[in-house]
Amino acid sequence: xxxxxxxxxxxxxxxxxxxxxxxxxxxxxxxxxxxxxxxxxxxxxxxxxxxxxxxxxxxxxxxxxxxxxxxxxxxxxxxxxxxxxxxxxxxxxxxxxxxxxxxxxxxxxxxx
DNA sequence: ACTTTGACTATAA
DNA sequence: GTTATAGCCAAAG
Numbered sequence: 513x514x515x516x517x518x519x520x521x522x523x524x525x526x527x528x529x530x531x532x533x534x535x536x537x538x539x540x541x542x543x544x545x546x547x548x549x550x551x552x553x554x555x556x557x558x559x560x561x562x563x564x565x566x567x568x569x570x571x572x573x574x575x576x577x578x579x580x581x582x583x584x585x586x587x588x589x590x591x592x593x594x595x596x597x598x599x600x601x602x603x604x605x606x607x608x609x610x611x612x613x614x615x616x617x618x619x620x621x622x623x624x
Numbered sequence: 625a626c627t628t629t630g631a632c633t634a635t636a637a
Numbered sequence: 638g639t640t641a642t643a644g645c646c647a648a649a650g
Contacts, residue, residue, distance in 0.1 A: 519647070538632055542646085550646040555631035557648090575632060582631030 519545060523557040524564055526618045530572040533600040534616035535608055537576040544618035551576075559585050571595040578611030 522545045530536055538551035547553065554573070561568035562585070571592045575581045583592040583606060593603040602609035 551632035552630050553647050585631060
């Protein structure tokens with residue numbers, strides 16, 4: 513069954529399912545989208561997420577090491593950190609603190 | 625229709 | 638242990 517036709521919207525939907533105060537990795541989202549290995553594609557989709565509504569919490573998606581690689585896509589490099597800290601996610605030196613604890617896999621409860 | 629890229633990931637030297 | 642390179646998938650130019 514196709515989600516919405518476009519792989520992008522599927523990625524957006526998954527990102528919207530990320531609980532507040534949690535983070536995930538591109539690989540996890542890509543895998544949840546049915547395209548494991550297409551982590552790059554996820555980032556690209558999220559890059560356009562700023563033009564998509566409803567808005568996608570792309571700030572909750574970081575690379576597998578917990579680094580805010582996409583911080584530059586928020587208009588301001590500090591905007592992503594600001595959003596994460598606002599949700600209780602501590603960010604230091606452009607990296608998510610306790611990333612392993614805050615890591616949330618969309619497939620955990622997303623297998624419907 | 626082909627080429628290049630892109631907010632990644634994993635393996636090799 | 639750190640740095641380089643290759644593999645990956647899909648979309649935009």
